[in-house]
Amino acid sequence: MHLTTQEIQAFQDAGVLLKTGLVPAATTQRIRQECRNIHQRMRQAPPAGVHISWEDEDTREWIRQLMHSELISPTLNALLRNDTILDIVEDLIGPDISLYHSKLLPKSRGTGAEVPWHQDYAYWRQDANQPLMVNCMLAIDPADEHNGCLEFLPGSHKWGLQEHERHQEAFGVFLPGRYYPRPEGQAFPMQPGDALFFTSLVIHGSAPNRSDVDRWANTIAYNVTGNGRDQCREVLRGRPLA
Numbered sequence: 001m002h003l004t005t006q007e008i009q010a011f012q013d014a015g016v017l018l019k020t021g022l023v024p025a026a027t028t029q030r031i032r033q034e035c036r037n038i039h040q041r042m043r044q045a046p047p048a049g050v051h052i053s054w055e056d057e058d059t060r061e062w063i064r065q066l067m068h069s070e071l072i073s074p075t076l077n078a079l080l081r082n083d084t085i086l087d088i089v090e091d092l093i094g095p096d097i098s099l100y101h102s103k104l105l106p107k108s109r110g111t112g113a114e115v116p117w118h119q120d121y122a123y124w125r126q127d128a129n130q131p132l133m134v135n136c137m138l139a140i141d142p143a144d145e146h147n148g149c150l151e152f153l154p155g156s157h158k159w160g161l162q163e164h165e166r167h168q169e170a171f172g173v174f175l176p177g178r179y180y181p182r183p184e185g186q187a188f189p190m191q192p193g194d195a196l197f198f199t200s201l202v203i204h205g206s207a208p209n210r211s212d213v214d215r216w217a218n219t220i221a222y223n224v225t226g227n228g229r230d231q232c233r234e235v236l237r238g239r240p241l242a
């Protein structure tokens with residue numbers, strides 16, 4: 001599945017593109033099944049290579065982010081290599097594609113915290129890379145403004161990297177003011193199987209989940225092979241890492 005000329009232009013203009021129904025419902029259901037009781041399991045014995053940030057580091061009751069989620073879900077491991085997704089990524093960043101990371105974001109009902117406004121490249125920037133990465137966020141649960149769907153400032157990727165604050169906390173790199181409603185922000189509600197593709201420079205954030213339903217999602221970050229050697233976890237398509 002490749003993008004149309006109009007979709008590519010829309011992505012270039014806004015820095016974000018929603019593809020509805022990209023993944024079958026059975027796939028998201030398998031991810032949910034493979035990740036059942038994930039909070040309790042990771043509290044007891046997280047696998048080697050998995051890195052976890054908790055909503056509250058003292059209680060460690062609810063996971064905020066599970067990095068390298070392909071290690072705990074065979075379906076996610078297969079999905080990040082899926083040709084349908086890689087075809088779209090190729091249309092956006094070219095044929096040489098490497099995995100940067102895959103992270104599960106189980107934004108739990110009533111406890112999932114807000115994500116302050118930020119640009120991903122503020123976390124990822126190194127002397128040896130450029131902001132060429134692209135994200136694919138897959139909705140596992142329905143997401144809307146009540147349970148903290150992603151919000152973007154369309155076109156903000158054209159502003160370049162903005163000055164971010166840095167704090168000694170999880171998700172501690174963000175624009176001044178943390179999260180707050182912005183009139184120019186656009187919410188992107190999603191259904192299970194929908195996917196959001198967005199650049200590493202577009203400004204985004206999300207409100208807390210104060211609803212009574214979870215908002216699970218998984219974000220796969222893809223990089224151009226060779227764009228920061230240590231930020232190319234695995235070559236997925238195109239030339240090998242020299």
